Amino acid sequence: xxxxxxxLENFFGQLWPLVWSIVKIVLIxxxxxxxxxxxxxxERKIIGAMQVRxxxxxxxxxxxxxxxxxxxxxxxxxxxLPLRANKLLYILGPVLALGPALVAWAVVPFADGWVxxxxxxxxxxxxxxxxxxxxxxxxxxxxxxxxxxxxxAMRATAQMISYEVALSFALLAxxxxxxxxxxxxxxxxxxxxxxRDMGLSFLSWNWLxxxxxxxxxxxxxxxxxxxxxxxxxxxxSEIVAGHMIEYSGMAFALFFLGEYAxxxxxxxxxxxxxxxGWLSPVSFLPDGFFWxxxxxxxxxxxxxxxxxxxxxxxxxxxxxxxxxxFIPVTLVWLFVLAxxxxxxxxxxx
Amino acid sequence: xxxxxxxxxxxxxxxxxxxxxxxxxxxxxxxxxxLVAAFVGASGVWMLLEAExxxxxxxxxxxxxxxxxxxxxVMMLDxxxxxxxxxxxxxxxxxxxxxxxxLGEMTLVLNGDWFQAMQAPAAAGAEYSNxxxxxxxxxxxxxxxxxxxxLVLLIAMIAAVSLTHRKREGVKRVDPAQQVKVKRNxxxxxxxxxxxxxxxxxxxxxxxxx
Numbered sequence: 001x002x003x004x005x006x007x008l009e010n011f012f013g014q015l016w017p018l019v020w021s022i023v024k025i026v027l028i029x030x031x032x033x034x035x036x037x038x039x040x041x042x043e044r045k046i047i048g049a050m051q052v053r054x055x056x057x058x059x060x061x062x063x064x065x066x067x068x069x070x071x072x073x074x075x076x077x078x079x080x081l082p083l084r085a086n087k088l089l090y091i092l093g094p095v096l097a098l099g100p101a102l103v104a105w106a107v108v109p110f111a112d113g114w115v116x117x118x119x120x121x122x123x124x125x126x127x128x129x130x131x132x133x134x135x136x137x138x139x140x141x142x143x144x145x146x147x148x149x150x151x152x153a154m155r156a157t158a159q160m161i162s163y164e165v166a167l168s169f170a171l172l173a174x175x176x177x178x179x180x181x182x183x184x185x186x187x188x189x190x191x192x193x194x195x196r197d198m199g200l201s202f203l204s205w206n207w208l209x210x211x212x213x214x215x216x217x218x219x220x221x222x223x224x225x226x227x228x229x230x231x232x233x234x235x236x237s238e239i240v241a242g243h244m245i246e247y248s249g250m251a252f253a254l255f256f257l258g259e260y261a262x263x264x265x266x267x268x269x270x271x272x273x274x275x276x277g278w279l280s281p282v283s284f285l286p287d288g289f290f291w292x293x294x295x296x297x298x299x300x301x302x303x304x305x306x307x308x309x310x311x312x313x314x315x316x317x318x319x320x321x322x323x324x325x326f327i328p329v330t331l332v333w334l335f336v337l338a339x340x341x342x343x344x345x346x347x348x349x
Numbered sequence: 350x351x352x353x354x355x356x357x358x359x360x361x362x363x364x365x366x367x368x369x370x371x372x373x374x375x376x377x378x379x380x381x382x383x384l385v386a387a388f389v390g391a392s393g394v395w396m397l398l399e400a401e402x403x404x405x406x407x408x409x410x411x412x413x414x415x416x417x418x419x420x421x422x423v424m425m426l427d428x429x430x431x432x433x434x435x436x437x438x439x440x441x442x443x444x445x446x447x448x449x450x451x452l453g454e455m456t457l458v459l460n461g462d463w464f465q466a467m468q469a470p471a472a473a474g475a476e477y478s479n480x481x482x483x484x485x486x487x488x489x490x491x492x493x494x495x496x497x498x499x500l501v502l503l504i505a506m507i508a509a510v511s512l513t514h515r516k517r518e519g520v521k522r523v524d525p526a527q528q529v530k531v532k533r534n535x536x537x538x539x540x541x542x543x544x545x546x547x548x549x550x551x552x553x554x555x556x557x558x559x
Contacts, residue, residue, distance in 0.1 A: 089378075089382075119401075120401070120480065121401050121402060121405055121479075124405045124406070124409065124480070127405075127409055127413075128405045128408040128409040128412075128413060129408075131408070131409055131412070131413025131414065132408065132412055132413055134413075134417055135385070138417065138420055138424070139382075142378065142424045150424075154421065154425075157417055157418075157421050161417060161418070164413070164414070316523075320525065
């Protein structure tokens with residue numbers, strides 16, 4: 001690999017680190033965008049199957065070109081500016097909604113050493129970046145100069161801030177067991193323990209010893225991305241589409257991209273933090289990117305399954321679940337975990 | 350000029366322009382957003398100082414939570430910009446005093462070497478983890494002051510909630526525990542009814558209801 005790149009390195013000289021970074025960014029983002037496009041296709045197909053429908057099947061074989069047709073349609077649609085909307089913030093909103101969802105991928109390790117920025121404070125960086133996401137929603141809701149958009153933005157803000165607390169507590173537990181903020185180290189720390197010694201590595205991944213946190217993390221992740229059953233933020237039947245009601249064409253598409261990129265990000269995080277990232281579930285199979293992709297897909301499927309299964313939560317129930325159920329549960333479990341780690345029964349040495 | 354210097358000036362320009370925006374913007378929402386930009390710029394400057402934990406926490410806590418709530422409140426309030434500008438001359442002396450104090454403090458910090466009040470920290474090695482160092486100090490050397498500070502914050506939080514909480518009479522509340530405990534028989538009664546036969550009428554198709 002090094003030898004193949006050497007002539008290129010000599011050609012670019014001083015600019016090589018910059019060029020190489022851009023190449024790596026493109027290598028991460030293009031599959032991500034393709035993933036987003038085909039996630040919409042998979043969503044329609046899978047939910048269709050669950051509801052005994054066929055789903056898209058007209059464009060291309062098995063409807064496989066449907067996402068591309070949708071993209072072209074959105075590209076050619078006019079972006080409408082509402083009367084008396086705040087123009088600058090109206091355009092900035094969707095950009096801010098998508099930006100952080102892409103930035104966060106900088107620290108996600110795809111396989112051993114396959115990471116764009118291998119920083120020590122990776123988990124912290126991820127929390128910080130995802131907490132900025134809410135600006136896109138709140139700004140677009142306010143700038144649209146529309147009642148429904150404002151209501152949607154208010155709901156989104158309250159919901160995302162509330163679930164961020166539970167989410168962070170769940171991450172704290174992972175942090176305690178792996179005693180590192182580096183995502184690569186977190187994955188590596190899951191590859192040892194009693195399960196590993198028995199040849200069944202999947203037993204020593206974080207999901208089993210931290211089961212309550214795992215459940216809280218998944219549910220909070222669904223709520224944090226405003227997906228069904230916690231999609232009161234968009235709530236078609238009550239506030240039409242919340243913050244994106246006034247958007248059309250590409251501006252709307254950016255919100256869409258952001259939402260799906262976030263879903264994929266939460267799935268990737270679950271895979272890294274609780275499901276052992278690129279590690280293989282049994283010792284006789286090799287580790288690799290393949291496992292990471294598989295775990296991520298399974299998590300994404302869970303998102304769709306939840307959407308097809310549960311009715312939408314009422315807004316006050318959503319807030320109650322976050323503040324009165326998840327936060328106490330995570331607090332108690334953190335305490336239990338701290339005591340457990342100090343006893344001789346500790347699994348993390 | 351070193352590249353790092355260029356980055357420093359880039360971030361400082363953002364901080365200065367955004368800080369000016371906070372006090373000069375006519376629209377309060379723009380002022381809050383400028384403050385957000387100032388925090389992000391300051392976080393960049395801290396990152397240059399190798400204080401990555403503080404830099405990221407600044408974004409996480411201030412940008413991600415505090416300023417969102419700020420924006421939330423500013424958007425919901427009907428703020429009259431003219432009223433905010435009232436009493437400019439009356440508060441000017443106090444503002445100048447505070448400004449002079451800040452300027453003095455900054456001079457002391459920035460010229461720390463010259464006053465021999467502060468020494469620049471030695472450059473840390475590549476293996477040095479800011480987060481680990483902070484955690485070690487906070488939970489060993491300063492454990493009691495740290496716990497005390499968190500206790501004060503907790504009390505402040507509870508006080509804020511109890512001060513702003515209004516008890517209203519006659520409000521209907523939902524108790525989820527009670528809702529879950531409901532048995533079918535309390536809500537639903539299944540009545541068995543014989544089919545009523547009407548003479549000379551076409552038989553009505555009955556769906557599978559009981």
